[in-house]
Amino acid sequence: QQPVQSPQAVILREGEDAVINCSSSKALYSVHWYRQKHGEAPVFLMILLKGGEQKGHEKISASFNEKKQQSSLYLTASQLSYSGTYFCGPRGTFSGGYNKLIFGAGTRLAVHP
Amino acid sequence: EPEVTQTPSHQVTQMGQEVILRCVPISNHLYFYWYRQILGQKVEFLVSFYNNEISEKSEIFDDQFSVERPDGSNFTLKIRSTKLEDSAMYFCASSYHRGLSSYNEQFFGPGTRLTVL
Numbered sequence: 001q002q003p004v005q006s007p008q009a010v011i012l013r014e015g016e017d018a019v020i021n022c023s024s025s026k027a028l029y030s031v032h033w034y035r036q037k038h039g040e041a042p043v044f045l046m047i048l049l050k051g052g053e054q055k056g057h058e059k060i061s062a063s064f065n066e067k068k069q070q071s072s073l074y075l076t077a078s079q080l081s082y083s084g085t086y087f088c089g090p091r092g093t094f095s096g097g098y099n100k101l102i103f104g105a106g107t108r109l110a111v112h113p
Numbered sequence: 114e115p116e117v118t119q120t121p122s123h124q125v126t127q128m129g130q131e132v133i134l135r136c137v138p139i140s141n142h143l144y145f146y147w148y149r150q151i152l153g154q155k156v157e158f159l160v161s162f163y164n165n166e167i168s169e170k171s172e173i174f175d176d177q178f179s180v181e182r183p184d185g186s187n188f189t190l191k192i193r194s195t196k197l198e199d200s201a202m203y204f205c206a207s208s209y210h211r212g213l214s215s216y217n218e219q220f221f222g223p224g225t226r227l228t229v230l
Contacts, residue, residue, distance in 0.1 A: 032218075041204055041221035042156060087156060100146070100158045100169050101219065 003090050003104040012078045012111045020073040020107045022088030031064050031071040032089040032101060035082075042087060045073075078111045085109070115139045117222035119205050125228045126195055134190045134225045136205030145188045146206040146219060147180065149173070156204065162188065195229045202226050 003024045010018050022031060030049045034042040048064035048071060059076040071090070075082055085108050089101035118137045126132050138145050147159040160170040162180055179191045188207075192199055203226075206219040 036156070041223050044218045044220070047218060100161050100171075101148075101156075102158060103156045105155050 002102055003088050005086075005088060005104040005107050007107060008105070009108040010110070012075075012109065014080060014111055014113050015077050016111075018075045018078060018109065020075070020086050020088075020109070022071045022073070022090065022104060024069045024090045026069070026090075028064075028066055028069050028071075028090045030090070031062075033062055033071075033073055034087045034089065034103075035084045036087065036106070037084040045086075075109070078109075080111050080113065083109055083111045117205055117207055117220050119203075119222040119225050121225060122223065123226045123228070125230065128197055128229055129194050132192050132195055132227065134192075134203050134205075134227070136188045136190070136222055137186055138188055138205065138207030139209075139220055140186070142207035142209050142220075144168075144208045145180075145182070146208075147190045148204045148206060148221075149201040150204065150224075151201045159190075159203075192227075195227075197229050200227055200229045 003022050006021045012018055030047055032047045033045040035045055036042040045060060046062055048062055062071060062073045064071045071088055073086060085106040087103040087106045089103045117139055120135045124132055143163060145162040148156050149159055150156045157173060158171050160174045160180055161168040165182060167180065177193045181189050188205060190203060202224045204224045205222040208219045
């Protein structure tokens with residue numbers, strides 16, 4: 001049930017773009033994206049509820065293709081503050097679960113000047 | 114801005130001892146969670162709690178673990194007899210509304226680092 005994220009790590013220069021992918025072997029209803037900086041708690045970025053819908057947060061956007069059971073996070077014109085580990089937390093089709101988040105292994109993003 | 118708080122920030126204990134980790138969720142939230150993160154690894158779900166009972170728990174959450182909301186504001190995680198492998202960062206989280214809406218964002222506390230010696 002654990003989602004698969006790729007790539008595992010990304011190194012960027014400030015201003016460059018990156019894409020982080022998340023896929024699940026199970027049917028998805030929604031996908032949560034979180035960012036965790038070293039030594040800190042995960043911070044919610046966005047949730048995607050509908051297939052193909054894009055959401056945005058700063059210069060970070062995401063898409064969700066429920067048919068392909070995939071979500072992608074797009075980081076545009078990256079800033080130093082984007083550095084951290086990005087986790088996707090897919091939520092399966094409703095089964096009476098209570099919002100537990102099953103995180104993937106994460107993608108480490110490092111943005112350098 | 115309301116936030117989830119956790120105490121202590123760091124707890125050191127001897128193997129076999131009991132520990133209680135404390136959390137104060139955001140005041141109008143109804144759903145509470147514990148997650149843990151072993152150093153360098155991913156965040157793992159432990160348990161969710163709603164209406165004074167456990168809603169869901171993972172296989173990690175065995176009989177050594179228990180949760181409680183003793184007074185309407187605190188939410189605690191107890192580990193009865195700690196093991197070395199319990200060493201991790203423990204995060205508490207809360208959310209306002211479950212279900213098929215956009216309001217199930219989970220707010221995480223800063224975490225308690227548990228070190229078992």
